[in-house]
Amino acid sequence: MSRGLPIGVSALIIVNDNGVKKIALTLRNKNCRSMHGLWALPGGAAEDGEFPSQTAIREVKEEIGLIIHDPFLRMDTILDADDGWWYNICYECSLNQDENNMGDLINLEPDKFDDVNWFDINNLPENTAEFVKQIVEYYKTGNFNMIPLNYVQERSII
Numbered sequence: 001m002s003r004g005l006p007i008g009v010s011a012l013i014i015v016n017d018n019g020v021k022k023i024a025l026t027l028r029n030k031n032c033r034s035m036h037g038l039w040a041l042p043g044g045a046a047e048d049g050e051f052p053s054q055t056a057i058r059e060v061k062e063e064i065g066l067i068i069h070d071p072f073l074r075m076d077t078i079l080d081a082d083d084g085w086w087y088n089i090c091y092e093c094s095l096n097q098d099e100n101n102m103g104d105l106i107n108l109e110p111d112k113f114d115d116v117n118w119f120d121i122n123n124l125p126e127n128t129a130e131f132v133k134q135i136v137e138y139y140k141t142g143n144f145n146m147i148p149l150n151y152v153q154e155r156s157i158i
Contacts, residue, residue, distance in 0.1 A: 005078070005087040009055040010043035012074060012092045012135060013066065014121065015103050022118040023136065024064060024105060025128070029114045034081035038129040039119070041090070056091045064116050065106035068093035075138070079131065090135060 013024040025039040044059040046052055053071040060068050071091035079086045095103060105116040119125060121136050 005085055007046040007052060007055075008043060008079065008081075008086045008088045009046060009052045009059060010041040010088060010090040010131075010135075011056045011060045011068060011071070012041060012090055012139065013060065013068060013095055014092075014139065015095055015118070017103075017118070021121045023121050023124075023132075024066070024103075025117060025119055025125075025132065026063060026107075026113045027115040027117075029112060031112050033083050034079070035129045035131075036082075038127050039125050040129045040132055041135070042116075043088075052089045053091060056093060060093065063109050063113070065108050066095060066103070068095055070094045075135070077131070088131075092139075 011024075014021050015024075016022075024042060026042050027039050028035045028037065030036050042060050042063045043056065044063070046055040047058075050058070053073075056071045057068055060066050071093050073089065074092045075090045077088045077090070079088045103118070105118065107113050107116045119128075121140060124133060124136065
């Protein structure tokens, strides 16, 4: 019996840095399942029996060393990754900068990421995943309620 699509989770973490809104991104390398060479949101696969919100908290801590709170469901999508289709859930997450060393990012998985960094949401790197660009536009315009469910992301070709 088929269990359906695997579940992946993305964490949208945006902080206000002296009036500039910045987003946490990871630069995915060839060892990641998809989006090689692209800046993407931290996140990963849900483990058996794990709620997706728990996945967001765990993956962010494992990947970039931040402790996030209150994951809030923002959108769900179907992503066409290099290893097949995934059901992806994106959460907007709160960050307490005091308990996170003022939001310093640490690349805790250098085998998967070439870099981790904060970027101005109005000046994303050219090689940011289209999926992330779309989420940032929805965030900036406040139109999360207008996101079509099951937005399909094309395979990355890099």
